[in-house]
Amino acid sequence: MNALFIVSLLLTFLTSPLQVSSATIPSEKTITIKNTSDKVGYFYYFDKFNDLVSLTIPVRGTQWITSEIPLILYAANQEKTSYILYDEDVLELAYDNGRHYFNSNNKQSAATANLLMALDRNLIEVLGKRLGPVTRIYDHMLSVPPARDSLLTEAYEIDRKCLEAYSSQRKLDPDVIAFVYHHLKYNLLMERAKHLLGKAFVNNQISSDYKLSLIKLNEALTSDAALDSYPYRRLASYYLDYITSIVPLDSQITYINSAFTGKTKNFMLFRLLSNNASSNPKFFKANINIFYDLVKDEAYKKYVSNLIKDDESGLLAKDLEIYNLNGEAFSFADLIRNNTGKLIYIDFWASWCSPCIDEFPSSTSLAKKYATKDIVFIYISLDKNRNLWESALKRLSINQDQSYLVPTAFSSKLASRFKISSIPRYILIGKDGKVIHSDELRPSDPKLLKKLDQLL
DSSP states (O other): OOHHHHHHGGGGGGOSOOOOOSSOOOSSOOEEEEEOSSSOEEEEEEOTTOOEEEEEEOTTOEEEEOOSSOEEEEESSTTOOEEEEOTTOEEEEEEETTEEEEEOSSHHHHHHHTHHHHHHHHHHHHHHHHHOSOSOOTTTTTTSHHHHHHHHHHHHHHHHHHHHHHHHHHTOOHHHHHHHHHHHHHHHHHHHHTTTTSHHHHTTOSOHHHHHHHHGGGGGOOOSGGGGSHHHHHHHHHHHHHHHHHSOGGGHHHHHHHHOOHHHHHHHHHHHHHHHHHHOHHHHHHTHHHHHHHOOOHHHHHHHHHHHHHHHTTTTSTTOOEEOTTOOEEOHHHHHHTTTTSEEEEEEEOTTOHHHHHTHHHHHHHHHHTTTSSEEEEEEEOOSOHHHHHHHHHHHTOOGGGEEEOTTGGGSHHHHHTTOOSSSEEEEEOTTSOEEESSOOOTTOHHHHHHHHHHO
């Protein structure tokens, strides 16, 4: 099976008609994905802050993603597949031969979305002839850095040639081709950067020339255009880890400010500060104003300002356990008192929890069914990151008026009080404010309806 045949496999995927869901679409520019298959889609991606975002697309359901940058969407199961999504794409998710793929009325959008899957299939086919069945080669020979690099370079050349054939056949937009070249190039360098601070590096089990070549990876961190690529941002993060291992803490901002430029410098300063928000609050507070002076990206500033709110809200105080979207902190007891006379169904969840997200369609249906009854549905997130929580609320259309965050997550007194060690977890509280069940039925369980009807 040759490369041209592999890259032609997806032609049949591009002809199915697209039907857009009648649900309300967010007003901002978005990526729209409708799942037309009989398989739930479990995915994840890394946003511009390099935060991991989980994405669950229910059968026949629709999800929207808002992003300033192109996204690489990764399958969060055994498919080992990735996809490219652009702002304003309208795509159908389908399933065949053990993998999801995308359809669209716009053939360019579908060809772009499925491009990495074509490269991946071709790579497995070509390397499989010599290495045997493989689904991922990047961790092959991890303990032998030079040999691993040789294999990675070979994979890069195979991908690059396949991209040329695929893009020529599909006549892809030049910006898309440039983005994928960045993805391939920096994925190679990112994988090399995994050896920085690795056992062989630290114990000098590699040659001095090879070690120097790893240290010089910073010379590749000069492309503002490539910052849209996750591997580039990941490479920058790996190199930041190396910097923090050799440069004294009080000199790290000065070092980064002088060693890097443009958007790359902004990103690395942002990562340095946000990484220290909880682990080293003294450093974080001491350098906030310096960060604001040096960094020009408003999104980074907003992200950091949310981290400041976490500190200023006094959430570590004994009587303040949760806060709402406005940053108002109060006790869990206050939340119960404010809803006295109503049943309270509490959903403990997090943005990264796929099983939690699976339950939201059923939870939304319950809330609509009982909208005029004496019952309130409350959503308490155990996200440690306020920014991920806020993003998930918007993406999943969760009732923001009844949404709260416990930033200390599983280590919080609230989680300890109800012995919450895993999620999703549901708690039902009676009209008298007493707990009826601390491990209640899930929203998707039909028996829950009967129980609520009886209690109401």
